[in-house]
Amino acid sequence: MKISEQDVAYVAGLARLSLTPEELKTMTGKMDAMLGYVDKLNELDTDAIVPTAHAVPMANAFRGDQVIPSSGSAAALANAPQGTDGCFQVPRVIE
Amino acid sequence: MSESQFTISSLGKELQAQRTTAVAATRQCVERINNTDNQLNAFITRCDDSAFQDATAADARLSAGSAATLTGIPLGLKDIFSTKGVRTTCGSKILDNYVPVYDATVVERLRAQGAVIVGKLNMDEFAMGSSNETSAAGVCRNPWDKNHVPGGSSGGSAVAVAAGQVVAALGTDTGGSIRQPAAHCGVVGLKPTYGRVSRYGVIAFASSLDQVGPITRTVDDCALLLEAIAGYDPRDSTSVDCPVPDYQAHLRDGVTGKKIGLPREYFIEGLDPEVKRAVDDAIEVYRRLGAELVPVSLPHTDYSVACYYLIATAEASSNLARYDGVRFGVRHSSGGGLIDMYQQTRSAGFGAEVKRRIMLGTYALSSGYYDAYYLKAQKVRTLIRQDFHNVFEQVDLLLTPVAPTAAFKIGEKTDDPLQMYLSDIFTIPANLAGTCAMSLPCGFDAAGMPIGLQLIGKPFGEGEMLQTAWAFEQATDWHTRQPVL
Numbered sequence: 362m363k364i365s366e367q368d369v370a371y372v373a374g375l376a377r378l379s380l381t382p383e384e385l386k387t388m389t390g391k392m393d394a395m396l397g398y399v400d401k402l403n404e405l406d407t408d409a410i411v412p413t414a415h416a417v418p419m420a421n422a423f424r425g426d427q428v429i430p431s432s433g434s435a436a437a438l439a440n441a442p443q444g445t446d447g448c449f450q451v452p453r454v455i456e
Numbered sequence: 457m458s459e460s461q462f463t464i465s466s467l468g469k470e471l472q473a474q475r476t477t478a479v480a481a482t483r484q485c486v487e488r489i490n491n492t493d494n495q496l497n498a499f500i501t502r503c504d505d506s507a508f509q510d511a512t513a514a515d516a517r518l519s520a521g522s523a524a525t526l527t528g529i530p531l532g533l534k535d536i537f538s539t540k541g542v543r544t545t546c547g548s549k550i551l552d553n554y555v556p557v558y559d560a561t562v563v564e565r566l567r568a569q570g571a572v573i574v575g576k577l578n579m580d581e582f583a584m585g586s587s588n589e590t591s592a593a594g595v596c597r598n599p600w601d602k603n604h605v606p607g608g609s610s611g612g613s614a615v616a617v618a619a620g621q622v623v624a625a626l627g628t629d630t631g632g633s634i635r636q637p638a639a640h641c642g643v644v645g646l647k648p649t650y651g652r653v654s655r656y657g658v659i660a661f662a663s664s665l666d667q668v669g670p671i672t673r674t675v676d677d678c679a680l681l682l683e684a685i686a687g688y689d690p691r692d693s694t695s696v697d698c699p700v701p702d703y704q705a706h707l708r709d710g711v712t713g714k715k716i717g718l719p720r721e722y723f724i725e726g727l728d729p730e731v732k733r734a735v736d737d738a739i740e741v742y743r744r745l746g747a748e749l750v751p752v753s754l755p756h757t758d759y760s761v762a763c764y765y766l767i768a769t770a771e772a773s774s775n776l777a778r779y780d781g782v783r784f785g786v787r788h789s790s791g792g793g794l795i796d797m798y799q800q801t802r803s804a805g806f807g808a809e810v811k812r813r814i815m816l817g818t819y820a821l822s823s824g825y826y827d828a829y830y831l832k833a834q835k836v837r838t839l840i841r842q843d844f845h846n847v848f849e850q851v852d853l854l855l856t857p858v859a860p861t862a863a864f865k866i867g868e869k870t871d872d873p874l875q876m877y878l879s880d881i882f883t884i885p886a887n888l889a890g891t892c893a894m895s896l897p898c899g900f901d902a903a904g905m906p907i908g909l910q911l912i913g914k915p916f917g918e919g920e921m922l923q924t925a926w927a928f929e930q931a932t933d934w935h936t937r938q939p940v941l
Contacts, residue, residue: 369815376773376818377780377798378811391812392819394874399762402832405839412834413841415664415694416650416890417915422693436557442787449782454794 478528527570550805560657578612607637632883635895639858639908650890651696654689712746717851721757734899766833773817858908
């Protein structure tokens, strides 16, 4: 096994997903199969190879510091599940 | 020519000559959708009312003599493009109620030309799939045989074009999501060079791989629609500031003397014999047209699926972190704290395939595994890019199959994600290398399912690729076949 149920439960926590015991079992099996498959990359010696983050080589894209119109807070809040007083409302963070 | 067979160029001529109207063309599409979409399920959201408003405005513009190429042309959009005031779900329950407050740049460009937006098209959830079976809106069906998948992730876009529900559509392609459904549905699909088309307002899957492109009935239309959406956009920092050529200028120049490479890694065991025969026939067509066919090698092809599924899932895990029930989308909360709300929202909102990819990507990026998986994949990506760089020193473009088989049956591969991923082997490398590629119809198998031919061009070589595709289309009649519905 490349990955245990314990590892998968830990990664689920990082990804903010909660998995039922059944889902955890299935997920572990499928992730194990994928991790076994991607192991084939280790057939290649890449010690001297520079990684590619982007297919088109590019430097930082800068633009002028100009004020342009924005959507405004009413539009920004239009899709909020809960909003109040021009803010996004979330459940209590600090107990 | 039946009415459903209108192309951008043929309908454009009719509209300019005032032999028909945009309202009439839109009505035809709406009726066609009414008559066929209960069988196909290509549409997630229809925009009949605003489409007729668009059409009325287009007719005024046509009468005034100020029409552009796309004025009055009924088009469909994959449900991944932000459309101001029109629900955009990305095929996911988590965005079931999401109504964007702005248009994607490509949508702005279509609207500026006076195109008619008919509706939002079905897709795999967050573009993660090769069969349109992961959509929260339900499976979309192949118009050539409704027991078969249309391909994915832009399945609805390919179906709507093939079935005559729209004249053309836009899709997105991260690992083949335009080319593979286009091939499976018998239409033309093009993935531009990375940076050619703005991604602003396009819901992100894997940001270093995603590109927007056209799905059309003909190569000519593909050139027209690409020209309309291509070009630099300061709102997408990865869009490239390089002039958009007039793709029509050399479209009809032929392929005499052109060097077309045949990469031996794409003609392997596992390639369906009927697909191989159709592609071999296409090679003969090109030989007859005066092209020079050259055997070449892309030695790292076999590593591309593994490389892709690490990079794409890593980027997806980061991009999809934004769906947390705070700013948009559907929130699930049973009264616990903030973290509970995040977990409940994401667990209820995402489907199984999306969760699998978020998990794999999170793992590949996590402390202790980053070097072994994500960094390793980025290094292999360099080798795959170099393969293309080397081969384009020898030839002008490449010719390959789009997929190892024609469209498979609904449900055939849903239990085995790895088998599903491997069906993308021929399309993924162009995304990793960032170059342009397209799919065009080149035959049918014995069961009557369409087969696609892939051309892969040099970076920013869309013009030469379209020219090569056009020559093939003129010499064959595959693109004129239509499914019976």
